[in-house]
Amino acid sequence: SAVISQKPSRDICQRGTSLTIQCQVDSQVTMMFWYRQQPGQSLTLIATANQGSEATYESGFVIDKFPISRPNLTFSTLTVSNMSPEDSSIYLCSVEVSDEQYFGPGTRLTVT
Amino acid sequence: DAKTTQPTSMDCAEGRAANLPCNHSTISGNEYVYWYRQIHSQGPQYIIHGLKNNETNEMASLIITEDRKSSTLILPHATLRDTAVYYCIVRVPLMNYGGSQGNLIFGKGTKLSVKP
Numbered sequence: 001s002a003v004i005s006q007k008p009s010r011d012i013c014q015r016g017t018s019l020t021i022q023c024q025v026d027s028q029v030t031m032m033f034w035y036r037q038q039p040g041q042s043l044t045l046i047a048t049a050n051q052g053s054e055a056t057y058e059s060g061f062v063i064d065k066f067p068i069s070r071p072n073l074t075f076s077t078l079t080v081s082n083m084s085p086e087d088s089s090i091y092l093c094s095v096e097v098s099d100e101q102y103f104g105p106g107t108r109l110t111v112t
Numbered sequence: 113d114a115k116t117t118q119p120t121s122m123d124c125a126e127g128r129a130a131n132l133p134c135n136h137s138t139i140s141g142n143e144y145v146y147w148y149r150q151i152h153s154q155g156p157q158y159i160i161h162g163l164k165n166n167e168t169n170e171m172a173s174l175i176i177t178e179d180r181k182s183s184t185l186i187l188p189h190a191t192l193r194d195t196a197v198y199y200c201i202v203r204v205p206l207m208n209y210g211g212s213q214g215n216l217i218f219g220k221g222t223k224l225s226v227k228p
Contacts, residue, residue, distance in 0.1 A: 037174055043218040092155050099205040103155030
Protein backbone atom coordinates (compact mmCIF):
# COMPACT_ATOMS: atom_id res chain seq x y z
CA SER A 1 0.00 0.00 0.00
CA ALA A 2 0.98 3.66 -0.07
CA VAL A 3 0.16 6.61 2.14
CA ILE A 4 0.01 9.92 0.31
CA SER A 5 -0.12 13.39 1.80
CA GLN A 6 -0.77 16.66 0.03
CA LYS A 7 -0.16 20.25 0.96
CA PRO A 8 -2.04 22.50 1.18
CA SER A 9 -5.33 20.72 1.84
CA ARG A 10 -7.19 23.76 0.58
CA ASP A 11 -6.54 27.30 -0.51
CA ILE A 12 -8.33 30.36 -1.79
CA CYS A 13 -6.33 32.29 -4.37
CA GLN A 14 -6.76 35.40 -6.45
CA ARG A 15 -6.93 35.19 -10.20
CA GLY A 16 -3.62 35.70 -11.96
CA THR A 17 -1.58 34.15 -9.17
CA SER A 18 0.01 30.70 -9.01
CA LEU A 19 -0.20 27.90 -6.45
CA THR A 20 2.18 24.99 -5.99
CA ILE A 21 0.73 21.77 -4.59
CA GLN A 22 3.02 19.25 -2.94
CA CYS A 23 2.58 15.49 -2.92
CA GLN A 24 4.57 13.21 -0.60
CA VAL A 25 4.47 9.40 -0.68
CA ASP A 26 5.70 7.10 2.07
CA SER A 27 7.46 4.77 -0.36
CA GLN A 28 9.48 5.06 -3.55
CA VAL A 29 7.37 4.92 -6.69
CA THR A 30 8.30 5.21 -10.33
CA MET A 31 5.28 7.05 -11.62
CA MET A 32 3.09 9.66 -10.01
CA PHE A 33 -0.12 11.00 -11.47
CA TRP A 34 -1.90 14.30 -11.11
CA TYR A 35 -5.69 14.51 -11.50
CA ARG A 36 -8.20 17.32 -11.45
CA GLN A 37 -11.78 17.04 -10.27
CA GLN A 38 -13.93 20.01 -11.16
CA PRO A 39 -17.06 20.68 -9.08
CA GLY A 40 -19.64 17.94 -9.58
CA GLN A 41 -17.46 16.14 -12.11
CA SER A 42 -15.40 12.99 -12.23
CA LEU A 43 -11.61 12.86 -12.15
CA THR A 44 -9.55 13.88 -15.18
CA LEU A 45 -5.89 12.97 -15.58
CA ILE A 46 -3.65 16.02 -16.02
CA ALA A 47 -0.23 14.40 -16.39
CA THR A 48 2.05 11.54 -15.48
CA ALA A 49 5.32 12.36 -13.74
CA ASN A 50 8.33 10.09 -13.91
CA GLN A 51 11.37 10.78 -11.80
CA GLY A 52 14.20 12.16 -13.89
CA SER A 53 12.20 12.93 -17.01
CA GLU A 54 9.69 15.42 -18.33
CA ALA A 55 6.10 14.90 -17.33
CA THR A 56 3.68 13.57 -19.94
CA TYR A 57 0.58 15.71 -20.30
CA GLU A 58 -2.86 14.61 -21.39
CA SER A 59 -4.80 16.33 -24.14
CA GLY A 60 -6.03 19.71 -23.02
CA PHE A 61 -3.30 20.25 -20.43
CA VAL A 62 0.00 22.04 -21.10
CA ILE A 63 3.24 22.42 -19.21
CA ASP A 64 3.09 26.22 -19.13
CA LYS A 65 -0.19 26.10 -17.24
CA PHE A 66 0.56 23.07 -15.03
CA PRO A 67 4.32 22.70 -14.57
CA ILE A 68 5.29 19.60 -12.65
CA SER A 69 8.43 18.71 -10.78
CA ARG A 70 9.56 15.23 -9.76
CA PRO A 71 12.87 15.63 -7.94
CA ASN A 72 12.91 12.17 -6.35
CA LEU A 73 10.95 8.93 -6.04
CA THR A 74 8.76 10.06 -3.14
CA PHE A 75 7.84 13.64 -4.00
CA SER A 76 6.22 15.72 -6.72
CA THR A 77 4.77 19.19 -7.14
CA LEU A 78 2.07 20.54 -9.43
CA THR A 79 1.83 24.28 -10.03
CA VAL A 80 -1.38 25.85 -11.24
CA SER A 81 -0.21 28.99 -13.02
CA ASN A 82 -1.95 32.26 -13.81
CA MET A 83 -5.11 31.02 -12.19
CA SER A 84 -8.63 31.84 -13.26
CA PRO A 85 -11.95 30.89 -11.62
CA GLU A 86 -12.20 27.96 -14.06
CA ASP A 87 -9.23 26.40 -12.25
CA SER A 88 -11.29 26.00 -9.10
CA SER A 89 -11.13 22.25 -8.53
CA ILE A 90 -9.82 19.51 -6.33
CA TYR A 91 -6.33 18.46 -7.39
CA LEU A 92 -5.23 14.94 -6.48
CA CYS A 93 -1.98 13.08 -6.79
CA SER A 94 -1.86 9.34 -7.18
CA VAL A 95 0.62 6.48 -7.34
CA GLU A 96 0.44 2.87 -8.38
CA VAL A 97 1.79 0.09 -6.16
CA SER A 98 1.36 -3.59 -7.01
CA ASP A 99 -1.50 -3.09 -9.50
CA GLU A 100 -3.41 -0.84 -7.10
CA GLN A 101 -3.62 2.92 -7.50
CA TYR A 102 -3.68 5.06 -4.37
CA PHE A 103 -4.84 8.64 -4.13
CA GLY A 104 -3.97 11.50 -1.88
CA PRO A 105 -6.64 13.40 0.04
CA GLY A 106 -6.69 16.17 -2.55
CA THR A 107 -6.13 19.92 -2.54
CA ARG A 108 -9.30 21.98 -2.80
CA LEU A 109 -8.53 25.15 -4.74
CA THR A 110 -10.89 28.08 -5.03
CA VAL A 111 -9.94 30.95 -7.34
CA THR A 112 -11.70 34.25 -6.82
CA ASP B 113 -13.70 8.42 -22.91
CA ALA B 114 -14.55 5.91 -20.21
CA LYS B 115 -14.96 2.37 -21.48
CA THR B 116 -17.62 1.45 -18.95
CA THR B 117 -21.32 2.11 -18.43
CA GLN B 118 -22.83 2.34 -14.96
CA PRO B 119 -26.21 3.42 -13.61
CA THR B 120 -26.19 7.00 -12.42
CA SER B 121 -27.52 6.23 -8.98
CA MET B 122 -28.73 3.43 -6.73
CA ASP B 123 -30.27 3.11 -3.29
CA CYS B 124 -29.66 0.32 -0.82
CA ALA B 125 -31.08 -0.40 2.63
CA GLU B 126 -28.60 -0.54 5.47
CA GLY B 127 -27.55 -4.12 6.22
CA ARG B 128 -28.58 -5.41 2.83
CA ALA B 129 -26.29 -6.36 -0.01
CA ALA B 130 -25.52 -3.65 -2.53
CA ASN B 131 -25.04 -4.94 -6.07
CA LEU B 132 -23.50 -2.41 -8.43
CA PRO B 133 -23.48 -3.36 -12.12
CA CYS B 134 -21.02 -2.31 -14.78
CA ASN B 135 -20.97 -2.90 -18.52
CA HIS B 136 -17.63 -3.05 -20.33
CA SER B 137 -18.50 -4.71 -23.63
CA THR B 138 -15.34 -3.49 -25.41
CA ILE B 139 -12.90 -4.77 -22.81
CA SER B 140 -9.65 -6.13 -24.24
CA GLY B 141 -8.09 -9.44 -23.28
CA ASN B 142 -5.37 -7.88 -21.16
CA GLU B 143 -7.55 -5.31 -19.40
CA TYR B 144 -8.54 -5.75 -15.80
CA VAL B 145 -11.73 -4.53 -14.14
CA TYR B 146 -11.07 -2.14 -11.26
CA TRP B 147 -13.48 -0.65 -8.75
CA TYR B 148 -12.88 2.51 -6.76
CA ARG B 149 -15.12 4.60 -4.61
CA GLN B 150 -15.06 8.22 -3.60
CA ILE B 151 -16.67 9.33 -0.41
CA HIS B 152 -17.62 12.98 -0.43
CA SER B 153 -14.64 15.34 -0.38
CA GLN B 154 -12.08 12.53 -0.14
CA GLY B 155 -9.65 11.00 -2.64
CA PRO B 156 -10.78 7.82 -4.44
CA GLN B 157 -10.28 4.58 -2.54
CA TYR B 158 -9.29 1.32 -4.19
CA ILE B 159 -11.79 -1.49 -3.58
CA ILE B 160 -10.97 -4.51 -5.71
CA HIS B 161 -9.86 -5.61 -9.16
CA GLY B 162 -9.93 -8.77 -11.28
CA LEU B 163 -9.20 -10.15 -14.72
CA LYS B 164 -11.66 -12.99 -15.27
CA ASN B 165 -12.08 -14.92 -12.04
CA ASN B 166 -14.37 -13.73 -9.28
CA GLU B 167 -12.52 -11.95 -6.52
CA THR B 168 -13.28 -11.30 -2.86
CA ASN B 169 -11.55 -9.24 -0.22
CA GLU B 170 -12.47 -7.73 3.12
CA MET B 171 -14.39 -4.91 1.46
CA ALA B 172 -16.31 -6.50 -1.40
CA SER B 173 -16.74 -9.22 -3.99
CA LEU B 174 -16.31 -8.81 -7.72
CA ILE B 175 -18.28 -11.02 -10.07
CA ILE B 176 -17.15 -10.96 -13.71
CA THR B 177 -19.25 -12.64 -16.38
CA GLU B 178 -17.70 -15.42 -18.41
CA ASP B 179 -17.55 -13.25 -21.55
CA ARG B 180 -16.03 -10.44 -19.41
CA LYS B 181 -18.41 -7.90 -20.90
CA SER B 182 -19.95 -6.99 -17.56
CA SER B 183 -19.30 -7.25 -13.86
CA THR B 184 -20.97 -6.65 -10.52
CA LEU B 185 -19.48 -5.23 -7.35
CA ILE B 186 -21.12 -6.64 -4.25
CA LEU B 187 -20.98 -4.98 -0.85
CA PRO B 188 -22.40 -7.82 1.27
CA HIS B 189 -23.73 -5.79 4.20
CA ALA B 190 -23.96 -2.14 3.26
CA THR B 191 -23.56 0.47 5.98
CA LEU B 192 -24.26 4.19 5.96
CA ARG B 193 -20.51 4.75 5.55
CA ASP B 194 -20.64 2.99 2.20
CA THR B 195 -22.56 5.92 0.73
CA ALA B 196 -20.24 7.11 -2.05
CA VAL B 197 -19.72 7.32 -5.80
CA TYR B 198 -18.48 3.97 -7.13
CA TYR B 199 -16.35 3.89 -10.26
CA CYS B 200 -15.86 0.87 -12.50
CA ILE B 201 -12.74 1.18 -14.65
CA VAL B 202 -11.07 -1.13 -17.15
CA ARG B 203 -7.34 -0.82 -17.70
CA VAL B 204 -4.07 -2.63 -18.07
CA PRO B 205 -2.08 -2.46 -14.84
CA LEU B 206 1.04 -0.35 -15.14
CA MET B 207 3.24 -3.25 -14.12
CA ASN B 208 2.01 -5.18 -17.14
CA TYR B 209 2.19 -2.46 -19.72
CA GLY B 210 3.65 0.81 -18.54
CA GLY B 211 3.05 4.28 -19.81
CA SER B 212 -0.20 6.09 -20.30
CA GLN B 213 -2.07 2.98 -21.41
CA GLY B 214 -2.34 1.99 -17.79
CA ASN B 215 -3.84 5.24 -16.57
CA LEU B 216 -7.17 5.23 -14.81
CA ILE B 217 -9.93 6.85 -16.87
CA PHE B 218 -12.83 7.76 -14.64
CA GLY B 219 -16.41 7.83 -15.91
CA LYS B 220 -19.27 9.34 -13.95
CA GLY B 221 -19.71 6.33 -11.68
CA THR B 222 -22.74 5.24 -9.65
CA LYS B 223 -23.84 7.28 -6.69
CA LEU B 224 -24.81 4.72 -4.06
CA SER B 225 -27.00 5.95 -1.23
CA VAL B 226 -27.32 3.61 1.73
CA LYS B 227 -30.43 4.41 3.71
CA PRO B 228 -31.32 3.46 7.29
